[in-house]
Structure formats: structure tokens, C-alpha cells
Amino acid sequence: MLSISFDQALQDSGEGPLLAGAMTWLQVNLGKLCNQACHHCHVDAGPKRSEVMSAATADRVIALMRSSPQLELLDLTGGAPELNPSFRKLVRAGRQLGLTIIDRCNLSILLEPGQEDLLEFLVEQRVNIVASLPCYLEANVDRQRGRGIYNKSIHALQLLNAAGYGRPDSDLQLDLVYNPVGAHLPPEQSSLEADYRCELRERFGIEFSHLLTITNMPIARFAQQLRRDGSLDDYLQLLRDNFNAGTIAGLMCRNLLSISWDGRLFDCDFNQMLEMPLVPGQPHHIADLGCLNELQERRIRTAQHCFGCTAGSGSSCGGAIA
DSSP: OOOHHHHHHHHHHHHSSSSSSOOEEEEEEOBBSSSSOOOTOOTTOOOOOBOOOOOHHHHHHHHHTTTTTTOEEEESSSGGGSSSTTTTHHHHHHHTTTOOEEEEEEEEEEEGGTTTTTHHHHHHOOOOOEEEOOOSHHHHHHHHOOTHHHHHHHHHHHHHTTOOOOOOOOOOOEEEEEEESSSOOOOOOHHHHHHHHHHHHHHOOOOOOOOOOOOOOOOOHHHHHHHHOOOHHHHHHHHHHHHOOOOOOOOOGGGGEEEETBBEEEEHHHHHHTTTSSSOOOOOOOOSSSOOOGGGGOOOOOOOOGGHHHHOOOOOOTOOOO
């Protein structure tokens, strides 16, 4: 077991307590329904999940965006967020407000029946795509995400490139996400990005904007796998041993609010999956929140999984921090 808490590590480094700054980033989980069931998924998403954000809750999200002039970025995630009927309404509302929109896309969704016009919509709305591709090798991707997913992902990336995404002369941003296949930290982001570019360009002619490296968080399916292997404590200790105080200023929770499919409020997506709402005294549901400014300077809830975001070069929804 770990001998020190995350809050203690912050205090020892002179960086605590962890407080929120300006709320510029709204991350919205549109549901756990997904066309895939990846082994590493911290959301436990899959084709059989029925949790989907309602139209009424989506309308509350839009109202919150309109009342929060400091907001810069709307980050739509899931599951497969595109499967939610309100996905396109949220994208359009965000674009009307001048926000940057991120679609956390699993790539294979672009090939699903009923999604034939999805790519055209994403191009029209200038949506930034953040797509998971945990390796440039087929065996590793299929091991983590399911048989046949690698070939579907490559096909989808070629379609995105053909539409202008990821091209050097285009403003259509296509970022790829790497997370380790196993209980270790990601390699250095820039060197791995160079490897991805070389492999994908030479083998498939694929271009992309950036590679984001993300540490596997010891929660949900990945934690269950570690427990089965008897390696959960070792992995937690690995994260703690690699604590890097230089990542604290760039943690995504400092400027982000996470909203669950049913409208509950969290400091980050990982706290959401662990059912850790905002600290007592703060609103816990979007129905009780008028403006994102109300949440500035609040104390952020932490636990041992937070060592995952501060290990090594750090890890956030925007990739490495330090």
C-alpha cells in the first residue's frame, strides 16, 4: 500500500492545496453507450450500456455555456459521444458561441451504419478530433481495443485525411492518443510522435496534427485487470515514485469542469468515474449551477489515482504536461 496520500505529496512539494482557477474548459460525457468495449476504458463503456444524456440535460449544458463568457473549449466525450442524439445540437451551440469543440472519437464510429454523414458534419463545424490509437502496430491495438479495430481505425484515418483533417495546410485538427498497453508509464511524447509519424506515413500515407500521451489510470477496467494480475499495488507505487511537482500547474482539473451523462458535476473525468463529486458546499448537479465562475477557487478533490496525472511527464486530456 502507498505510505503517502496525494494531498501529502502536494504539501511536501510546496504545491498544495490544489485549487481551481478560471473555468475555461467544459468536458461533457454524453453517455456510456459505445460501439466498442476497450480493455483500458475507464468509463466502462460498451454497446450494451444504456446510460445516455437526455435532451433536457443537454439543454442545461447549452444554457451553462451561454452564461459563462470565460468558457473557451467544449470537450465532448463518452462512450462514443456521436451516438447521443444531442451531440450535433451541442456542437452547433458551441460553435455559435465561438468555442473550440473537441470530439473524442474512437475512429470506428465513422464507419458505423447511420453515421454516413458524420464526417461531413465534423468538417462543416470545424470540430477538432482527438482519436485513440494506442499503437501504430495492429496486434497491440486489437489486443487493447478489440479484434479488427486497427484496420477500421486506419480506414477512418484515411477518410479523415481525405477530408482535410491532420494535413499540414489545413486548420482541421486531428490529434492521436497513445496510452500504454500494460502497467507502465508512456514514453516521452515528442519522440513517440516522431515514431508514429514515420510509421503511419510510410505504411499508410496518414498524417495527423499531434500525438497525445496519456497514462492509464488505475480505475475501472484497467484497475480490475491489475487486481487480477496481482500488480495493482506495484502500479500505484510506480505512479507515486514518479511524482513530478512540475506537472501541478498544468493539471486539467485546474481549469475544467466535468459533467456526467446525468448532469452531475465533477473536477475531472476520472473523479466522475470514481463517483467523487465536487467538495461539500459546491453544487453537485448542473441544475444548481448558474455560471462556471461560481466554481473558481474551489478546492479540488484528490485521491491516489491523481498520481497518474502527475507521474513522469504528466498526463491530461491534452497529453503530456511537462
